[in-house]
Amino acid sequence: MGMATAPSSRPSFPSGSLDLVLLSLIARQATHGYRLARLVEEVSDGRLAVEEGSLYPSLQRLKKRKLVEAEWQKQENGREVRIYSITPAGKVALREGVQEWTSVTGAIAKFLNTKLADKIEGSNRVRFA
Amino acid sequence: MGMATAPSSRPSFPSGSLDLVLLSLIARQATHGYRLARLVEEVSDGRLAVEEGSLYPSLQRLKKRKLVEAEWQKQENGREVRIYSITPAGKVALREGVQEWTSVTGAIAKFLNTKLADKIEGSNRVRFA
DNA sequence: TCAGCATGCCTAGTCTAACTATGTATGCAT
DNA sequence: ATGCATACATAGTTAGACTAGGCATGCTGA
Numbered sequence: 001m002g003m004a005t006a007p008s009s010r011p012s013f014p015s016g017s018l019d020l021v022l023l024s025l026i027a028r029q030a031t032h033g034y035r036l037a038r039l040v041e042e043v044s045d046g047r048l049a050v051e052e053g054s055l056y057p058s059l060q061r062l063k064k065r066k067l068v069e070a071e072w073q074k075q076e077n078g079r080e081v082r083i084y085s086i087t088p089a090g091k092v093a094l095r096e097g098v099q100e101w102t103s104v105t106g107a108i109a110k111f112l113n114t115k116l117a118d119k120i121e122g123s124n125r126v127r128f129a
Numbered sequence: 130m131g132m133a134t135a136p137s138s139r140p141s142f143p144s145g146s147l148d149l150v151l152l153s154l155i156a157r158q159a160t161h162g163y164r165l166a167r168l169v170e171e172v173s174d175g176r177l178a179v180e181e182g183s184l185y186p187s188l189q190r191l192k193k194r195k196l197v198e199a200e201w202q203k204q205e206n207g208r209e210v211r212i213y214s215i216t217p218a219g220k221v222a223l224r225e226g227v228q229e230w231t232s233v234t235g236a237i238a239k240f241l242n243t244k245l246a247d248k249i250e251g252s253n254r255v256r257f258a
Numbered sequence: 259t260c261a262g263c264a265t266g267c268c269t270a271g272t273c274t275a276a277c278t279a280t281g282t283a284t285g286c287a288t
Numbered sequence: 289a290t291g292c293a294t295a296c297a298t299a300g301t302t303a304g305a306c307t308a309g310g311c312a313t314g315c316t317g318a
Contacts (some may be wrong), residue, residue, distance in 0.1 A: 013168050014233065015275055015304075021240045034295050044236040046279065050222040054276045056297060061275090072182045081295065088199030098241045104143065111150045144275075144304050163266050171303070183305045185268060200266065250291090 018050065018058050018099045023086065027094055028069055030085035033059055059084060067093050138174065147187050149226045152255055155197055159214035162188055188213060196222050240241065 013021070025036055025043075036059075037050045050058075062068045067090035073083045086094070140149070154172075165188075166179050176248075191197045196219035202212045215223070221247055 012276065013237075014146060016274075017237050018141060021237060021294075024240050032295075033297095036271070040240075043240060047236040051277060052296080053278065053280095060297095070305085077294095081287080090166075101237075101241065103176060107176040108142075108146050108150060108230075109234075111153050111169075111172060112230065126156060141305065145303075161266075162268095180306060181267080182307065182309095186304080189268095206265095208266075208314070240272085 004079060013054070015097070017101065018054060019047075020101055022050075022055075022058055023062060023067060023090060023094050023097070026084050027060075027086045027091065030083050032081040032083050034081070036084075062090070063094070066090075078089070096099065130238075142177065142179070142183070146230065147183060148191060149230055150177075151184075151187055151224070152191060152196060152219060152223050152226070155191075155213050156215045156220065161210040161213050163210070165213075191219070194222070196220075199205050 008101055020111070021040065025031070025039055031039075037052065037055050040048055040050050052121055059070070060069070063070055066087055068084045068086055068089075070082050070084050072080055075081055151165055154160070154168055160168075161186055162181075164250055166181065166208055169179050174226050188197070188199070191206065191213070192199055194215055197215055198215045199211050199213050212247050
């Protein structure tokens, strides 16, 4: 992310958020990896993209933690795909994960919000609105 | 961060956000590293904490990128501390960094928000409100 | 007095997550 | 049949947040 580092094309996921995003998509609908990648781009209006080298390892982590189950299924086109579905433990983890993510990013936003009281006067105490 | 991983005491910074948070604090008031660490805890009401092993490397990165300047100064207590202040380039990077961070976390929030339309019906198209 | 603690800075090494690059295979359209 | 989108996977790189130390100083209380 490194702040105006951006020589790379598109912004990436802050560390830790990818598992959560994928889990949330799977929670809405069981689906396969490749489609998850395209959903990420669609839903984010192209603001986010998952590389396959991030996608599949992430799905493996979720599976290893038993937050999702994977099952080979034959599609209508006759193609074999790996369908991921959320487990009960996954639903719990998702709820908790969203909670924590929201809390942390909320706290961070507090630092970054310059909306008001940007200027601080002579006091040696930094003030926040 | 890894979602309910949390055996460690307190939540940490999503990768990439620390530089931005520190830069935003320095932008409000030039100050030294140790105090930045305590400000982080104060301002976040204890929800965030920076370890010193993250803090000083982060400040070095900011310095290397010329987003901050460092200067040894003697405090009233007679103690020598390293005061960091933001540069013009730092202000630009801060603005852009906040912009990007907001965009990315906003996009992610779109995935995590289950506020409404959590249930998706039979369609093979995932819907988002 | 001097022991301990908070202050203050720093680095070496570990861990992990997101990445790049690559390899494989199949269905479909031209 | 040639290429392209689909679909899955792994090996290796990179980078950032961490753990675990080391060092030095000022103040406070027993």
